[in-house]
Each structure stands twice: as C-alpha cells, then as structure tokens.
Amino acid sequence: MDWTFVRKAWDKWISTSIGSSGEPLKAALLINYDPTGPSRLLSTIAEQEGIRAKPIEVNQFVDFIKRNNLQSESFFIGQNQYLVTSIHDGWFCARCMNTSHPAGEGAIVMQTTSFILVALYDGSIGSASRAMVDVDQFAWQLCRKNL
Secondary structure, X not given: OOHHHHHHHHXXXXXXXXXXXXXXXXXEEEEEOOOOOOOOOOOEEEEEEOOOOOHHHHHHHHHHHHHOOOOOOEEEEOOEEEEEEEEEOOEEXXXXXXXXXXXXXXXXXXXXXXXXXXXXXXXXXXXXXHHHHHHHHHHHHHHHOOO
C-alpha cells in the first residue's frame, strides 16, 4: 500500500472538494477495506474531513456493505440515517432520511480495490451531480495505482 500517495492525493482532493461555500462536498470519509482479507481484520478510518466518524460506526457501515442488502436496509453515518436510492457497479447513492435541510442531504459511496470512499453533500440533483464528478476523480486516482 502506497500510503504516501494516498495521503497526498487525499490532501489535494479535499482542498478543492470539501468546504462550506461553493465546494461540492460537505464531508468525506476514506475507509481502509479489503473484502478478500480475513474476517478478523477490521476496516479502519484511513482519512476523514468534515466529519468525526467513530470506529464502531465505521464497522457497522462496513457490515452493511458486506451484507449486500443495499435495497432493503438503511445505514447510518454519524447521526444521519441513509436510504440507498440507486445502485451501480462499484458505487451507490443514498439520501438522508432525517435531514433538517430543506434541499436534503445525500451520500455517494464508492468502492475501490482497497478503500470505501464515502462523500456527503447538501442539496438535490445538481449538488449530487457535482459531488459525483469530484468523487469519481478521487476514486480514479486510487484505481490508477490499484488502490
């Protein structure tokens, strides 16, 4: 694992993608994940920005992904509960069920070889489109290095 590359790519990505005004994302979480590894290996938080995820929450989220019941279950990130709205090859989108924002909140979850990337955004379709472009760019960088 090339942690130096991951750290540099993450720092560069968050500087242009995550923020409060004009940036497409409000928070992101990078989880170290190896679906082919032994079950005794726990996934860990590799990086996070704009959110303070706890290890137990991350493990529950990873268990949700492992169960692969995306269409019939919801998941939590922090205090927010999300419902999957669309499933694609290697990624899915979800909407927050308990948001107080009038335009709503969403999540994009993308899996690479070694990571699960969770990106959170405020808003609806336009915001989701901008968020997807940014998430895809970072995931492409990881996939280019087979991470």
